[in-house]
Amino acid sequence: MNLTKYIESYNEAVFETDKPAALAVVNQALHDGYSPEEIVFKLVIPAVESMMERIEKDPDSNLAQHFMTAQIAADVTEKMLEKFSTPPQIIGKVVIGAAAGDLHSLGKRIVIGCLKSLMVDVVDLGINVSAERFVDAAVANNAQVIAVSAMMVHTATGEHGSLEIRALLKQRGLEDKIKIAVGGAPYRFDPKLYQKVGADAWAADGVTAAKVIVQLINEVKA
Amino acid sequence: MTPLQILDAAINGTPAPRIPIFCNLLDQGARELGIASKEYFNNGTKVAEAQLRMLNRYGHDNVWSLHYVGKEAELLGCQSVLFADDGPPNVADFVIKTWDDIAKFEIPADITQHPAWETVADCLTLLRREVGNTHPICAYVTASTTLPAILMGMDKWMELLLMGPADLRDALLRKCNQFVKQNITALSAAGANVLIYSSPFGSTYFVNKKILQSLIMPWMQQDLQPGGVHDVVYYCGMAPFNDVIDDVFEQLQIKCHYISPLADLAVAKRIIHRRGLTCGVIDDIKMINWSADETRAEVKRIIDIGKTEGHFLFGTGVMPMAIPETNIKAMLDAAFEYGALA
Numbered sequence: 001m002n003l004t005k006y007i008e009s010y011n012e013a014v015f016e017t018d019k020p021a022a023l024a025v026v027n028q029a030l031h032d033g034y035s036p037e038e039i040v041f042k043l044v045i046p047a048v049e050s051m052m053e054r055i056e057k058d059p060d061s062n063l064a065q066h067f068m069t070a071q072i073a074a075d076v077t078e079k080m081l082e083k084f085s086t087p088p089q090i091i092g093k094v095v096i097g098a099a100a101g102d103l104h105s106l107g108k109r110i111v112i113g114c115l116k117s118l119m120v121d122v123v124d125l126g127i128n129v130s131a132e133r134f135v136d137a138a139v140a141n142n143a144q145v146i147a148v149s150a151m152m153v154h155t156a157t158g159e160h161g162s163l164e165i166r167a168l169l170k171q172r173g174l175e176d177k178i179k180i181a182v183g184g185a186p187y188r189f190d191p192k193l194y195q196k197v198g199a200d201a202w203a204a205d206g207v208t209a210a211k212v213i214v215q216l217i218n219e220v221k222a
Numbered sequence: 223m224t225p226l227q228i229l230d231a232a233i234n235g236t237p238a239p240r241i242p243i244f245c246n247l248l249d250q251g252a253r254e255l256g257i258a259s260k261e262y263f264n265n266g267t268k269v270a271e272a273q274l275r276m277l278n279r280y281g282h283d284n285v286w287s288l289h290y291v292g293k294e295a296e297l298l299g300c301q302s303v304l305f306a307d308d309g310p311p312n313v314a315d316f317v318i319k320t321w322d323d324i325a326k327f328e329i330p331a332d333i334t335q336h337p338a339w340e341t342v343a344d345c346l347t348l349l350r351r352e353v354g355n356t357h358p359i360c361a362y363v364t365a366s367t368t369l370p371a372i373l374m375g376m377d378k379w380m381e382l383l384l385m386g387p388a389d390l391r392d393a394l395l396r397k398c399n400q401f402v403k404q405n406i407t408a409l410s411a412a413g414a415n416v417l418i419y420s421s422p423f424g425s426t427y428f429v430n431k432k433i434l435q436s437l438i439m440p441w442m443q444q445d446l447q448p449g450g451v452h453d454v455v456y457y458c459g460m461a462p463f464n465d466v467i468d469d470v471f472e473q474l475q476i477k478c479h480y481i482s483p484l485a486d487l488a489v490a491k492r493i494i495h496r497r498g499l500t501c502g503v504i505d506d507i508k509m510i511n512w513s514a515d516e517t518r519a520e521v522k523r524i525i526d527i528g529k530t531e532g533h534f535l536f537g538t539g540v541m542p543m544a545i546p547e548t549n550i551k552a553m554l555d556a557a558f559e560y561g562a563l564a
Binding site: 016017064067101104105109128154155185186196 | 304306308309310312313314375376377380381383384385426427428429430432433460465483484505507508510511539540542543544
């Protein structure tokens, strides 16, 4: 079987939220002689990217598919990384967390899973994270992006969330070095909301959020 | 006609002077009384008083039993809720922290004897006394397949639901189902006459149709079987569910559908037609930044789609506290104006 077929079979399994079937595809590829590096760079990453496109174009894709895309990709990548002959090149660094007052972790977990499989280093700050902690962690870790998840309207729009992160970046002269990405249910209901909270970008779901974050990393590094 | 009669007329398609107009001002009550959110939600009488004041001022049709995400978790052992003065309370302590906790997790024999029920009962007692004969009193019931999300966190629940052992998943769902049945019975007995059955996993926004049909639907049937469904409104937590409306009619017999602002309302109305009630819901998150004119225009758009041939209700979603009062007034004034029936 060629890699395109593996990618198709893998993504069909993910789309059907069938983890054993997806892992079977990976194991078959390993069995057929593909290296762990090839599995990650030629199967998992293209599969995640193709899934991002599919999810972006398909408004009917569901949360379970997003969750499985991230979980399976992260699991496979983690297992393959252990077998790499040399450490992979990391494309950038992100600090991520749920906004102050927000205790939801699902969206963040989906984004983290996808980012890890795309070779982005992720620092997970957890839930209920203050603006100051976001900025301090981004500086301490040389992160290009702060990703803020907010599932409630008041945590998305409130003064202690993205708005305060923007203010702190401005105050410390970091706006060119660190970008802000936001996501969560309120942004789906008002696609212009991200601008009102001072973010640079937003995404409608966790999988496409990873794509948006990679774009921001590239902008900062350009 | 009373608001209750207007609601019945809309469901049954009989003549009425206007469509029903539902508005959720539960979170706004603390500001109405000038008290902190924690003090407000810890006092059922105050929750009722604030809503009755706003009902008098705005004239919409319904009130709400005391509810916040986490109230059901408190009845099931949650010890910590995070209150905020600019938004709704949220669960800060998960009852189920690991899969091992599922075996130890117990449903109270009678939730009405639980201390956390007291505020709900106080709220419903006052609402029932003041408007029980005239107005719809809404109560929020989380479906058994969604309840685990507030008991263990959404990500942990997704993990168990999609990748975990089926026997453990079903053990948890059985317990949640016991609770849901008790909750419905208790809320109805205390005076709630409209049950908003919140089932986000009953939408293909959350899971695919295969999982919905094989796993979610049977549990929803078990949730709703005991008391029937005549007071029940199908709601997927603001997620769109147009593609399951027919299934909900056929397999759950629920006639009232609370349509997400993200769904195509015209399509929903065509599917439901005269079989039941289409609830057209405004995207009230946008109301935070809309002008009063923009708010009015959106109300008109929604009602223009839904009002033809009746069987229609205008409603709100989460009604964030940041919505300016002028927009709340503009929305309700427009709903009364455009919702008038010949």
